[in-house]
Amino acid sequence: MFENHQLDTLPKHHIIDFKPLADKALLYTQLSWLLFYVPVMAVLAGVCVFNDDFSNFAQTPLLIGLPIILLISLAYNVISVRLRGVAVRTHDIAYQKGVIWQQVTILPLSRIQHTEIHRGPLERRLGLASLRLYSAGGMSADLNISGLSHDDCKDIRQFIQKYTEDRQATESEDLVIEKVIDTGNEQSNG
Amino acid sequence: MGNLKWQRVSPWALVYFVLHFAFRFVKDGIFNLLPIGIVFVTQVQDKLFWGQIAGSVAVVGLLVYSFAYYINFRYCISDDHEILLNKGVFKKERLTLNFLRVQNVNIAEPFYFKPLGLVNCIFDAAGSTSQEAVLPGVTVNYAEQMRERVLAYKQTQQPDATAPEADDLDASEPHQCLTLSNKEVAKFGLMSNMAILALAALAPFMNVVFEFLEKAVINRLESFYQQEVGMLVNAAALAVFSLFVFIVLIAVLLSVLMSLIRFYNYELYFHGGKFKRISGLLERHQLSVSLDKVQSMLIKQNLVARLLKRYTVQCLQATSGGFTAGAKSKQSLVMPVLTLEQVKQACQWVHPWINTEGFDFKTLNFKGVEKALLIKNLFLYAFLPSLIFAIFGYFNEVINPFYSALSFTLLSMLVYLSYKRYGYYFYQYKGRYYGVFRSGMIGVQYRVFELYKAQSTYSVSTYFMRKSGLKSMYIQLAAGTVSMPYLKADVANEIIDFTLFQAESDQRSWM
Numbered sequence: 001m002f003e004n005h006q007l008d009t010l011p012k013h014h015i016i017d018f019k020p021l022a023d024k025a026l027l028y029t030q031l032s033w034l035l036f037y038v039p040v041m042a043v044l045a046g047v048c049v050f051n052d053d054f055s056n057f058a059q060t061p062l063l064i065g066l067p068i069i070l071l072i073s074l075a076y077n078v079i080s081v082r083l084r085g086v087a088v089r090t091h092d093i094a095y096q097k098g099v100i101w102q103q104v105t106i107l108p109l110s111r112i113q114h115t116e117i118h119r120g121p122l123e124r125r126l127g128l129a130s131l132r133l134y135s136a137g138g139m140s141a142d143l144n145i146s147g148l149s150h151d152d153c154k155d156i157r158q159f160i161q162k163y164t165e166d167r168q169a170t171e172s173e174d175l176v177i178e179k180v181i182d183t184g185n186e187q188s189n190g
Numbered sequence: 191m192g193n194l195k196w197q198r199v200s201p202w203a204l205v206y207f208v209l210h211f212a213f214r215f216v217k218d219g220i221f222n223l224l225p226i227g228i229v230f231v232t233q234v235q236d237k238l239f240w241g242q243i244a245g246s247v248a249v250v251g252l253l254v255y256s257f258a259y260y261i262n263f264r265y266c267i268s269d270d271h272e273i274l275l276n277k278g279v280f281k282k283e284r285l286t287l288n289f290l291r292v293q294n295v296n297i298a299e300p301f302y303f304k305p306l307g308l309v310n311c312i313f314d315a316a317g318s319t320s321q322e323a324v325l326p327g328v329t330v331n332y333a334e335q336m337r338e339r340v341l342a343y344k345q346t347q348q349p350d351a352t353a354p355e356a357d358d359l360d361a362s363e364p365h366q367c368l369t370l371s372n373k374e375v376a377k378f379g380l381m382s383n384m385a386i387l388a389l390a391a392l393a394p395f396m397n398v399v400f401e402f403l404e405k406a407v408i409n410r411l412e413s414f415y416q417q418e419v420g421m422l423v424n425a426a427a428l429a430v431f432s433l434f435v436f437i438v439l440i441a442v443l444l445s446v447l448m449s450l451i452r453f454y455n456y457e458l459y460f461h462g463g464k465f466k467r468i469s470g471l472l473e474r475h476q477l478s479v480s481l482d483k484v485q486s487m488l489i490k491q492n493l494v495a496r497l498l499k500r501y502t503v504q505c506l507q508a509t510s511g512g513f514t515a516g517a518k519s520k521q522s523l524v525m526p527v528l529t530l531e532q533v534k535q536a537c538q539w540v541h542p543w544i545n546t547e548g549f550d551f552k553t554l555n556f557k558g559v560e561k562a563l564l565i566k567n568l569f570l571y572a573f574l575p576s577l578i579f580a581i582f583g584y585f586n587e588v589i590n591p592f593y594s595a596l597s598f599t600l601l602s603m604l605v606y607l608s609y610k611r612y613g614y615y616f617y618q619y620k621g622r623y624y625g626v627f628r629s630g631m632i633g634v635q636y637r638v639f640e641l642y643k644a645q646s647t648y649s650v651s652t653y654f655m656r657k658s659g660l661k662s663m664y665i666q667l668a669a670g671t672v673s674m675p676y677l678k679a680d681v682a683n684e685i686i687d688f689t690l691f692q693a694e695s696d697q698r699s700w701m
Contacts, residue, residue: 010687014679091694102656105648106686108693111700135645136508136701137485137668142646171697 011089013106018085018096024126025147026081031122033077041066086145088156091163093133095143107142109163111135117153118146129153133160194274196264203263203327205302206310207256210326215252255279265325267336271343273313275323287323290347291315293483293507295337297330299474309333313340337478368525368532370456374500378453378526379446381495381502407433453526460539465505465523479523483507483701485669486639487540489533493632500527503536506669508701522669541624541638556613556628560660563676564609572601607631614674614685616641623692625665627672637672639665642696647686651679665689668700 044062048055080099087094092108116132123129123146130146131153148156234240258279266274273292275285296312303309311333313323325333411429454471463481468474488504495501505523525536530552580594613628623641628634645666655661661682662675677685693700 010684010691012683013687013690014683092690098650101650101652103648103650105646106690107646108644108690110694111645135666135668137645137666137670142666 013094013104016087016089016094018087018094020085021081021145021147022128022149022152024128024149025084026078028122028126028128028147029077029081030074033073035122037070037073081147084147086148088159093143093156093160095145105143107133107135109160110167112160112164115157115160116141117150117157119150123150131156194266194268196266196276198264199260199325200308200327201260202303202306202308204256204260206300206326207259207263208252209300209302211252211256211259215248265323267339273323285323287313287315289340289343292340292344294478294480295333295340296478297333297337297476298470299330299476301472303327304474311336367460368458368528368535370453370527372450372454374527375450375453375456376446377498377500378502379449380442381492381498381500381527382445382449403433449526453524456526458525465539467523477523479505479507481540482699484523484540485643485667485700486637486672487537488635488637489537490630490635491633495527496633498527500529501533502526503528503533505540506667508668537638542619554615554626556615556626559609559612559674560676560678562655562658562660563612564606566676567605567609568602572598572605575601604631612674616685623688625672625689627674639667639672641689641692642698643667643700644689644693645700647689649682649686 044058044066048059048062076099080097083099083102084097085095091110092106094104094106096102096104113134113136115134118130118132119128127150128146129148129150130144131148132141132145133143135142230237230240230244259277262277262279262282264276268274271289273285273287273289275283275287277283277285292313292315294314296314298310298312299308300310307330308327309330311325311328313325315322325336328336408426408429411432412425415425415428451471453469456469457467459466465477465479465481467477467479484505485508486506488506489501490504491501503525505525507522525532528536576594576598579597580591583591583594608629608631611628611630611634615626615628617624617626625637625639625641627637629637645668647663647665649661649663651661655676656679659679660676661679662673663677663682663686664671664673665686674682674685
């Protein structure tokens, strides 16, 4: 069935229309970044207050450097979240990410070994979730999509489950048909 | 549960348990015991006496533990086609392994079981070693019988898994086999990097070792050289150099020894779409691998192998971890030292198309990657390091600027070699699509795989790459990732689209 196709009739992945992440994804990324960054700044400020040597030496560079880093990373997060997108096609799921190194990953649904939906406290509060899809041979999750709405996550998972079930059903149907043909052949041979 | 017939293994299995736990103890426990060892060496007065006591306590403990483990070790083959194992001393464990999940049944014959005609029967569960079930000290017949039983059951449950091979192979076809002489196997010791691994294992002790060596060897050597050739060369440098040569020699010998232990009397059979390999000095290990389980084939040749005109071929199976796990694990079928002719023969078993057209994989019409890769790598890996080197030399006035020119030339050559090695080739045979990816630098390696076995794909591009219409592409297989950097974007897209199409439309199981 597939042997005579032409290359130009292939479904093309580079024209996929990626769907942006949930509205609150940016807020989530910024907040989780700040949750990491603010304590680090607090510790540095604490050291500056209690240790004169350190404060003489590092106060000025820190006062200039830290806000700049903060601003740059907040801006970076905005671009990064804008560039991320996910698309579910009939037979696979595609995810696009990256600012400097832009990456498009495509995972055929039939190769998915298991799925995980992950929700941290912040994600629960914002109604978001992370979807992790695993296939064979990867070190960790092949696709780790954070910043999806929880409903989207559940929908995608359900879609994957249905796809897998349908596939298994057709496979076992094929098997039954093959067996019937086999026994038919045997009978006619016998 | 009451009707299960639990059995014990033969009492001889005790020998296996003792050796197994002794090995485990040395492998896992030695680092944890290091602090105690240091306290012992520095603080304890009567070392011999206390050492003997500690030694005997360890041995008695090992024997008692192994005996208890043997007593608790029971197995049973249930009517539901499951292998059940009860094991553990302090923490009891029940392992249930369905025949369907068994990937291979391997038979290993350790040297201490040889006179008794006993073997270890190993049930491999899809790629994970923690789920592996071992029945030690069973008879050869029993092990063979178990293998037949498991395979027969699997065949009734998944007839499609083995069926496609049947039409390719003639039933009357004789067993094809490949044997390697031990001289060849020793060559693998020279080729492999096992020696470096052995040295790496010593790394944590390097400081201690060096201190000791300086005291014990280098100083003596130095005075010896001072007497003999003191006028001609720097005796200290010569002493360090000869020590270095000595260490390398030891490492090479170790490596040869290790490869002999692993591949002694190597025999490989191929019949009915199945590989069977028997090898090993201390333990004759029998590994059988079904052809459809091979996810990709790796043909490689490093510098030493090039000089020896030999290749190493690996048939990689699905792994639960990254690429290295696949290459190093016991699961992957390794053909350590093959001549070009033998490689072609092995290729023909796995990929019958390779020789049919009268070409061999070395002369395939590989397509290369874009020149931008060469320019980028020249800048990043040749120009920048040499520039830093030159600046450093300029300010320090220690290093002659000539050296930075030399380093630039050398690095550029390496970068160029690696650029030239990249190549890809696609082939269609009887409606099946294959990819051959070549890479390397001084050595070379070919990855051969069937496209539908792809697990996922991804492409990566930077801003400059997008400007020049370039992309790097990666195909993840169940046995590691294959990649091709810096392709024209439309070529990369087409490869990805086509690979996905194969993976999604092919109804065959990839496992």
